[in-house]
Amino acid sequence: MIVVFGSLNVDLVTPVERLPGAGETVIGPSYALHPGGKGANQALAARRAGAEVRLVGAVGTDAFADIALSLLAAEGVDLAEVARVEAPTGAAFIAVDADGANQIVVAAGANVEASATPLASLPLGEGDILLLQREVPEAECLKAARRMKQAGGRVILNLAPAGPPDPALLECLDMLVANEHEALVLAQSLGWGEREPDDIARRCDGELGIACIVTLGAEGVVGWHGGVRRRLAAPAINVVDTVAAGDSFTGAFAAALAAGYGFSGALQRGLAAGSLACTAAGAQPSIPRKDAIEALVG
Ligand code: ADP
Numbered sequence: 099m100i101v102v103f104g105s106l107n108v109d110l111v112t113p114v115e116r117l118p119g120a121g122e123t124v125i126g127p128s129y130a131l132h133p134g135g136k137g138a139n140q141a142l143a144a145r146r147a148g149a150e151v152r153l154v155g156a157v158g159t160d161a162f163a164d165i166a167l168s169l170l171a172a173e174g175v176d177l178a179e180v181a182r183v184e185a186p187t188g189a190a191f192i193a194v195d196a197d198g199a200n201q202i203v204v205a206a207g208a209n210v211e212a213s214a215t216p217l218a219s220l221p222l223g224e225g226d227i228l229l230l231q232r233e234v235p236e237a238e239c240l241k242a243a244r245r246m247k248q249a250g251g252r253v254i255l256n257l258a259p260a261g262p263p264d265p266a267l268l269e270c271l272d273m274l275v276a277n278e279h280e281a282l283v284l285a286q287s288l289g290w291g292e293r294e295p296d297d298i299a300r301r302c303d304g305e306l307g308i309a310c311i312v313t314l315g316a317e318g319v320v321g322w323h324g325g326v327r328r329r330l331a332a333p334a335i336n337v338v339d340t341v342a343a344g345d346s347f348t349g350a351f352a353a354a355l356a357a358g359y360g361f362s363g364a365l366q367r368g369l370a371a372g373s374l375a376c377t378a379a380g381a382q383p384s385i386p387r388k389d390a391i392e393a394l395v396g
């Protein structure tokens with residue numbers, strides 16, 4: 099079982115000719131409304147990759163809540179521990195310009211109320227994995243992580259969005275997943291001079307005892323685990339948009355670990371899922387399924 103403790107949002111996506119400057123208004127023709135949030139995206143990615151998944155988080159009592167939950171419910175993610183709270187469902191306001199560059203404002207809303215308390219009464223054990231990101235309160239992530247460690251399971255933190263993690267949370271981690279920018283912010287927050295993803299991942303593994311995976315976009319991924327380095331190139335694909343690439347990587351990586359694959363096998367499956375997400379438009383609709391992931395792994 100994978101437990102994701104994390105965010106649920108709706109994404110409101112508006113195409114604009116150019117992104118607004120400070121104090122400026124630009125007008126787009128319309129907007130699209132999609133389910134999103136890193137917690138929800140990664141829960142869906144792990145589920146589509148074949149895992150049993152439970153999502154713990156919070157939405158509001160507004161109409162956006164049902165949209166945020168729609169694809170998760172359809173795919174069979176266990177949503178019993180998603181609380182309905184007196185705050186608006188989290189929302190990301192996304193403007194995308196003609197070149198595909200974006201500007202994003204996230205209103206955390208109900209995600210601020212996300213509580214790790216339900217984990218205390220979940221039947222957790224050795225085979226289980228807790229998957230965390232950085233869009234719900236870190237103090238609650240720490241509680242969730244301590245609970246999973248106490249149950250004997252593994253804890254994975256996807257360091258997104260970038261920021262210095264609580265040192266107490268670092269102590270609970272088995273694995274860290276970051277993109278290049280997030281890895282650099284981590285290194286700086288630890289006072290490390292390393293700038294290369296490979297060096298940062300090696301030091302994280304060697305000194306902190308946390309296996310570290312840095313995704314490298316079109317270059318693939320590098321990971322260090324137990325003193326061993328793995329470097330995999332991304333498959334050649336036709337990129338439509340890279341939205342949800344990181345979430346697909348992380349969810350499928352965790353699903354492969356939960357299914358019993360070793361570090362290399364899990365990296366291969368995360369990589370395939372991340373790359374497949376780039377071949378289709380949007381976030382949750384582009385998150386791949388197990389059959390497509392296995393076909394690409396070969
Ligand atoms: P994030 O979306 O979090 O910034 P990355 O850009 O590193 O993360 O992408 C995560 C994964 O998605 C990569 O490891 C790779 O598998 C896949 N990916 C991203 N961009 C490309 C690309 N241009 N070509 C092939 N695969 C890609």
Ligand code: NA
Nearest residue numbers: 341375380384
């Ligand atoms: Na996509």
